[in-house]
Amino acid sequence: MSVDTETVLRIASLARIAMSEEQAERLKPELNNILGWVEQLGEVDTSGVEPLAVVIENHTRMREDVVTDGDKRDDILANAPVAEHGFFAVPKVIE
Amino acid sequence: MTDITDLGVADIRDGFRGGAFSAREVADAFNDAVAGAEALNCFIVTTPEKAVEAAEEADRALAAGDAGPLSGVPLGIKDLFCTDGVQSTAGSHILEGFVPPYESTVSGNLLGAGAGMLGKLNMDQFAMGSSNETSYFGNVVSPWKRNDGGNTPMSPGGSSGGTSSAIAAHIVPAATGTDTGGSIRQPAAFTGICGMKPTYGRCSRYGMVAFASSLDQAGPMARSVKDCAILLEAMAGHDPKDSTSLDEPVPNWEAGLSSDLTGKKIGIPKEYRVDDMPGEIDALWKQGVEWMRDAGAEIVDVSLPHTRYALPAYYIIAPAEASANLARYDGVRYGLRKLPEGANLQEMYAATRAAGFGDEVKRRIMIGTYVLSAGFYDAYYTQAAKVRTLIAQDFDRAWESCDYLLTPTAPSAAFGLGDLSDDPIAMYLNDVFTVPSSLAGLPAIAVPGGLDHQGLPLGLQVIGKALDEQGVMNAGLALEERAGFTHRAEKWW
Numbered sequence: 143m144s145v146d147t148e149t150v151l152r153i154a155s156l157a158r159i160a161m162s163e164e165q166a167e168r169l170k171p172e173l174n175n176i177l178g179w180v181e182q183l184g185e186v187d188t189s190g191v192e193p194l195a196v197v198i199e200n201h202t203r204m205r206e207d208v209v210t211d212g213d214k215r216d217d218i219l220a221n222a223p224v225a226e227h228g229f230f231a232v233p234k235v236i237e
Numbered sequence: 238m239t240d241i242t243d244l245g246v247a248d249i250r251d252g253f254r255g256g257a258f259s260a261r262e263v264a265d266a267f268n269d270a271v272a273g274a275e276a277l278n279c280f281i282v283t284t285p286e287k288a289v290e291a292a293e294e295a296d297r298a299l300a301a302g303d304a305g306p307l308s309g310v311p312l313g314i315k316d317l318f319c320t321d322g323v324q325s326t327a328g329s330h331i332l333e334g335f336v337p338p339y340e341s342t343v344s345g346n347l348l349g350a351g352a353g354m355l356g357k358l359n360m361d362q363f364a365m366g367s368s369n370e371t372s373y374f375g376n377v378v379s380p381w382k383r384n385d386g387g388n389t390p391m392s393p394g395g396s397s398g399g400t401s402s403a404i405a406a407h408i409v410p411a412a413t414g415t416d417t418g419g420s421i422r423q424p425a426a427f428t429g430i431c432g433m434k435p436t437y438g439r440c441s442r443y444g445m446v447a448f449a450s451s452l453d454q455a456g457p458m459a460r461s462v463k464d465c466a467i468l469l470e471a472m473a474g475h476d477p478k479d480s481t482s483l484d485e486p487v488p489n490w491e492a493g494l495s496s497d498l499t500g501k502k503i504g505i506p507k508e509y510r511v512d513d514m515p516g517e518i519d520a521l522w523k524q525g526v527e528w529m530r531d532a533g534a535e536i537v538d539v540s541l542p543h544t545r546y547a548l549p550a551y552y553i554i555a556p557a558e559a560s561a562n563l564a565r566y567d568g569v570r571y572g573l574r575k576l577p578e579g580a581n582l583q584e585m586y587a588a589t590r591a592a593g594f595g596d597e598v599k600r601r602i603m604i605g606t607y608v609l610s611a612g613f614y615d616a617y618y619t620q621a622a623k624v625r626t627l628i629a630q631d632f633d634r635a636w637e638s639c640d641y642l643l644t645p646t647a648p649s650a651a652f653g654l655g656d657l658s659d660d661p662i663a664m665y666l667n668d669v670f671t672v673p674s675s676l677a678g679l680p681a682i683a684v685p686g687g688l689d690h691q692g693l694p695l696g697l698q699v700i701g702k703a704l705d706e707q708g709v710m711n712a713g714l715a716l717e718e719r720a721g722f723t724h725r726a727e728k729w730w
Contacts, residue, residue: 176600183621184620191627198483221570
């Protein structure tokens with residue numbers, strides 16, 4: 143499968159990365175090279191094989207159902223590009 | 238007296254405890270070495286005051302009779318680890334200026350054991366790269382040069398290239414690395430040092446900037462196997478803050494070190510003989526086989542039939558996980574924000590991410606987003622996850638006839654900075670020997686074996702069964718003792 147410029151722009155929009163048509167044009171052959179290279183996985187017969195979900199056996203542990211991480215507002219906001227009134231601030235979303 | 242900066246972790250620890258020098262003298266010596274090595278660009282941030290503070294605490298603790306296992310030892314910390322009150326960027330622009338109000342478990346464990354911090358080590362952006370050319374803070378340069386009289390700056394490998402270069406240049410005694418597909422072992426091989434990726438889950442990933450969560454694992458890098466054992470012992474352990482960390486006891490690996498391999502079987506995987514591999518690497522591999530025999534091991538041939546599919550599977554799985562993990566960088570909670578005039582929220586996300594991520598990171602996010610998108614998920618992602626199962630089964634089958642596998646670490650010696658940067662796939666091929674064990678979550682160590690005709694280091698790798706770090710280190714020690722690798726880069730920086 144190979145991607146065209148329009149597809150590159152659509153993926154960029156899904157990935158929330160601003161991209162000009164020119165940049166997409168430049169990225170297109172790079173993505174196609176990589177996608178062409180990974181195509182070889184199609185040769186492997188995987189019928190009846192389960193996809194690997196957990197690489198090393200581990201068990202799930204339960205913890206007490208109590209709040210363990212409260213009262214950290216200022217720590218959490220400390221690195222915010224813009225914080226106002228104890229909240230993260232973003233551009234207006236509702237007109 | 239030996240220069241303090243030529244000592245490793247064990248020697249510093251023991252010398253400090255024995256009164257040969259104070260922790261403050263050690264910290265001062267390494268702080269000076271760090272300050273004098275700017276040309277290598279190993280550090281994004283240096284923290285000499287932190288190193289001094291920990292050293293003064295170590296000196297007090299020793300006098301009071303309660304020195305920790307790593308008291309007196311200053312370390313470098315890869316910038317992938319969040320460090321309380323110290324900028325942590327994972328080599329990216331999008332996290333520039335991010336100062337975590339918390340400490341990663343691994344760095345916290347090391348500091349809690351008494352270690353000091355010399356600074357945050359440069360790395361490929363978000364650990365994506367095998368050459369250290371993708372950091373926003375500039376390339377790391379290896380201390381090694383080719384012996385051809387030329388002056389080509391060499392790659393220290395990646396992504397833990399700041400770590401490998403700093404250790405090889407003796408400006409830190411040891412440091413943390415992280416390995417997703419080979420990011421500890423390949424840079425160790427390129428710079429003539431040791432590096433160990435433990436079993437997935439041995440070390441907590443809490444506070445480690447995530448790249449590919451099912452693969453990322455912290456590990457030690459140092460100039461000897463013993464130093465790796467000491468560090469790993471301090472780093473590892475179950476952490477309630479990371480549900481993937483293993484609830485297994487941490488053995489006393491240093492005390493368990495033994496290079497006697499009598500009764501052990503070493504498997505030589507025939508599929509690791511790749512096309513175009515330099516003859517010198519093949520020769521070193523054969524030499525490694527002889528060293529293993531000399532240590533008492535029996536050599537057996539094994540087959541890992543799906544080896545050639547490991548890299549393409551990795552380059553679907555890792556970008557898929559990365560595209561999800563890196564979704565958190567959107568200009569709202571931390572790091573960079575780009576808000577073009579009149580932009581709405583969606584446009585702010587897209588502008589921030591376009592400005593904050595480097596080309597390789599964008600490439601991988603795009604690949605990841607594509608392979609996870611509707612219509613392609615099964616063809617790419619599910620197929621790769623199934624191939625991953627087959628790769629893990631290959632190893633399980635190999636363990637029926639051997640205890641460890643011996644392979645080269647990388648398919649070439651270090652290359653010059655810039656040599657491969659225009660060819661992503663050629664760059665990805667650097668991890669051909671390290672990726673399969675990463676996909677299977679297995680422990681593996683890289684040990685320097687010798688020099689090539691250009692005077693550059695070459696490494697050997699030992700892969701072992703899950704949780705058999707001790708066996709892997711012991712086999713690594715057997716190689717280390719026989720290789721007697723004492724070469725070091727001539728100081729030019």
